[in-house]
Amino acid sequence: MTDDGTVAGDALRGDVAVIGDGPAGSALAAALRRHGIDAVLVGPDEPWTATYTTWADDVDGLDLLAGADVWAHRFGRITVRFGRTHEVERPYGVFDNELLRRHLRSGVRHVTATIDDASVVGARLVVDATGWPSKISGPTGSASGEEPAWQTAIGIVLPAPPPGALGVPTMMDFSDPGATIVGRATVPTFAYSLPVAGGWLVEETVLSASPPVDPEALLPVLAARLDTSVGELIDAAVSIERVRIPMGAQPPGRSESGPVRYGASAGMIHPATGYSIASALSGADRVATAIADQIARTDPTEPIDPAPIRRAVWPDPLRRSRHLHDYGHDVLTGLDRNGIQRFFDAFFDLPVDTWSPYMRIDTQPRRLAAVMVRMFAVAPWSLRGRLMTGDLRRFSRLLRP
Ligand SMILES: Cc1cc2nc3c(=O)[nH]c(=O)nc-3n(C[C@H](O)[C@H](O)[C@H](O)COP(=O)(O)OP(=O)(O)OC[C@H]3O[C@@H](n4cnc5c(N)ncnc54)[C@H](O)[C@@H]3O)c2cc1C
Known part of the structure; x- marks a missing residue:
């Protein structure tokens, strides 16, 4: 209407x-x-x-x-932090x-x-x-036939970059924030920190969780990470962004x-x-x-x-790629903070050209499978067992039209 x-x-x-x-x-x-x-x-x-x-x-x-x-x-490069800090030599941008x-x-x-x-x-x-x-x-639907999991986040736009490690453009900081989500203590979170129109955005994010985590529940975690209080953070906010993205839809x-x-x-x-x-x-x-x-x-x-x-x-090939991405989603959501740190440290140690196809939904399935095999090969032994915890039927679907 x-x-x-x-x-x-x-x-x-x-x-x-x-x-x-x-x-x-x-x-x-x-x-x-x-x-x-x-x-x-x-x-x-x-x-x-x-x-x-x-x-x-x-x-x-x-x-x-x-x-x-x-x-x-x-930016010509962007920081990611897991067990270690990586300077990723790949251009990253914030749209106007x-x-x-x-x-x-x-x-x-x-x-x-x-x-x-x-x-x-x-x-x-x-x-x-x-x-x-x-x-x-x-x-x-979702891959499991149930409600999709959700990525949720709360972002605070500050007038200036925060002091400390998050004062540079950072796509994922999975270091321990020093606090957990009340009632969902095992769900790991990461920070995201970037200049935006009108200030500098710092965001605390749950990559994927079912049921979803309320964005407001992430405020104390973000405050702890920035070594401040929720009240001071809100007082300093130019604006607040709440994120809800269906994962695996x-x-x-x-x-x-x-x-x-x-x-x-x-x-x-x-x-x-x-x-x-x-x-x-x-x-x-x-x-x-x-x-x-x-x-x-x-x-x-x-x-x-x-x-x-x-x-x-x-297209059919991209539907097959999707099964592999869904497998990756299963694996990631099954990892605790320590597992995520080990996974992404190994991932970002690979050359950019090796891992970057994984980040696109339009990568052909064989190329995607090659990235996953390479990832498995370089993963520490302690992680390999966890990399097999996704639904392996997704791999078999690679062969279907
Ligand atoms: C806060 C936030 C941050 C995000 N950040 C990123 C990011 O950094 N990078 C990234 O790749 N993705 C990001 N995403 C995820 C994703 O890219 C966005 O959700 C994106 O907006 C999806 O685009 P879309 O056009 O498909 O859907 P939407 O953006 O949801 O657009 C749907 C449009 O349809 C209109 N509409 C709704 N109902 C009707 C109707 N009945 N009739 C006509 N029009 C209607 C709406 O007004 C809206 O304009 C983010 C999501 C959120 C919520």
Whole structure:
């Protein structure tokens, strides 16, 4: 419905309507525009307030971002800390959400409306990019068939970097914060620390837990890590960010009907990191190309067959890669702080080119399996047993179409 309560009607006709104007929907709409496709982006036009970051080299070469400056901050290297501190020689960036949004939406027809029922949309193809769980198609399942686990975090934007180790850009600090979550003492947490628009963000995060940890429960842990009190932290806050990301939310079933899902709605979230911005940006051209092909083959008065488009969102090989990422998620969530430190110390000791494919959901399964085998080979003996604690059936699914 539009703001004044009427269905947007004719505005939602055309070849493609992308419902959901977050990063994924906006990226797909931008890619469709580049292909010259008659598409409309539909959503409430809410501001993007989350801090969005990514490995910058995952998106640097994308035609979708060609010539655009979309960064608030970019670093040539970034710190990670486990049992040891590693300076990772790989570019990492914090998006300037306003620049990214403006760039993606440039030249895109945008209708400010929310849609609860896709059947009111008259376009020949409807894409659901309304996030997870989808507001029009519902949730996809989790790998276990249960509710997905959740990454949760609380972030405090301070006016200046904190003193100490977190005063430099740090992607993961899994050192012991000196406090545990009340009632969930065995759930390990890590800190994240970066300059953002308006200050410096320090965030305490649970990588993945089921049931989810309430972000507020992480405040005392963050305060202990920064050697301060919750009260002083809140008083110093320029703003507060609360994070909830579904971990292990699955791709839609192959036989799903209804709108084609894209972005978080389609489970395009890395199960071991929670990241999805890079996959939404880099997958957009693949999906737009499939849509363009389908339009070229279809009578202009007929609907566009969604099946090939669904296969472009989740090609079979990437579904197989997904099983391996889910396995990685299982292993990581089974490790205590000490196990995580040993795992990631070994991981980040590998050359960047070896481990970086693991961080993308669009890495081909054989390459991904090779990273995992290499990881197993270099892991300390004390960790190898734990690396076999995931669901091994996921490996066997590699062989299935
Ligand atoms: C605080 C936070 C920080 C994060 N940080 C990172 C990060 O650093 N890096 C990373 O890769 N990922 C990050 N993520 C995870 C993930 O990338 C984000 O969740 C991302 O926003 C997902 O993009 P999306 O467009 O698929 O979904 P969403 O961002 O959820 O967008 C969905 C859009 O659909 C619109 N919408 C909802 N209902 C309707 C409706 N009925 N009709 C029309 N429109 C509708 C919404 O207004 C919204 O604009 C973060 C998530 C959070 C919550």
